[in-house]
Amino acid sequence: MTTNISELFNVVLVKVRELPITAFVNEVRLLCQRWFHQRRTKASGCSSRMSPDVENKLEQRRDRAQTIAVICADQYTFDIVDGDCNYCVDMALWTCTCRKFQLDQLPCDRVLAVVRKTPYEVYDLCSLYYSREFWHETYRGMIQPVPHISSWSVPSQISTFDLQPSDVRIVARKRRKRRILSTGEDLSTPKCSHCKEHGHNRTTC
Numbered sequence: 788m789t790t791n792i793s794e795l796f797n798v799v800l801v802k803v804r805e806l807p808i809t810a811f812v813n814e815v816r817l818l819c820q821r822w823f824h825q826r827r828t829k830a831s832g833c834s835s836r837m838s839p840d841v842e843n844k845l846e847q848r849r850d851r852a853q854t855i856a857v858i859c860a861d862q863y864t865f866d867i868v869d870g871d872c873n874y875c876v877d878m879a880l881w882t883c884t885c886r887k888f889q890l891d892q893l894p895c896d897r898v899l900a901v902v903r904k905t906p907y908e909v910y911d912l913c914s915l916y917y918s919r920e921f922w923h924e925t926y927r928g929m930i931q932p933v934p935h936i937s938s939w940s941v942p943s944q945i946s947t948f949d950l951q952p953s954d955v956r957i958v959a960r961k962r963r964k965r966r967i968l969s970t971g972e973d974l975s976t977p978k979c980s981h982c983k984e985h986g987h988n989r990t991t992c
Contacts, residue, residue, distance in 0.1 A: 796815070799818065800814065800815065813933070816930060816933065819930050820929075823926050823928070823929065823930055824929075826925075827923070827926040827927065830919070830922045830923040830925075830926055831923060833919045833923070834919075835919060836910050836919060837910065837913060837917050837918055837919065838922045841893065841913070844893070845893070845894070845899070845913075848894065848895065848896045848899050849899050849903075852896045852897070852899040852900040852903060855867060855869045855896060855897060855900035856868040856869075856900075857900050857901055857903075857904050859904075863877060863878045863879035864876070864877050864878075864879075865877075865878070867883075867897045867900060869896070869897060869900075874897050876888075876898055876901050878898075878901065878905075883897050885897060888912075892914035892916070892917075893912075893913055894909060898912065
């Protein structure tokens with residue numbers, strides 16, 4: 788799983804990278820157009836207060852919260868015993884020492900355990916960005932279709948511009964197809980298909 792949007796595009800566009808730049812850009816447009824339509828349609832049919840993924844995550848956390856012990860320290864502060872670990876939940880500051888509540892802006896297992904024993908409302912503790920309204924608003928816009936080039940209205944200063952190919956000579960070399968790894972990434976350790984051990988391949992086995 789990745790939070791890097793370029794990684795997601797790299798995966799789905801791997802087959803069209805060899806296309807000329809204009810055809811490649813058009814494929815990206817079609818992909819985004821299709822994605823926006825699918826997500827806009829899904830958001831329009833949502834009847835829950837939060838997006839379906841968030842509702843499922845909250846339900847899973849509610850189930851885990853059933854086994855968590857809650858000890859009230861005062862009106863807003865709670866001592867949480869979760870297995871062998873202890874946590875502190877402060878409902879006045881909206882914090883939990885596990886930090887998931889602050890980072891996700893979504894109630895963690897321990898906060899939901901507190902909600903189970905107090906009059907707090909679960910959805911009031913969720914960020915508005917997880918709501919159905921924000922989800923729908925994200926994909927409200929439409930990516931416009933692009934007609935055939937013959938119907939384009941091109942300004943005269945562009946249509947009459949004489950663009951010549953570059954006279955810079957490019958040294959012939961094998962074209963790189965694999966992406967450059969980001970900082971902190973590492974190539975996976977090779978596995979030998981002969982002995983099934985890691986660290987070498989069949990040739991050097």
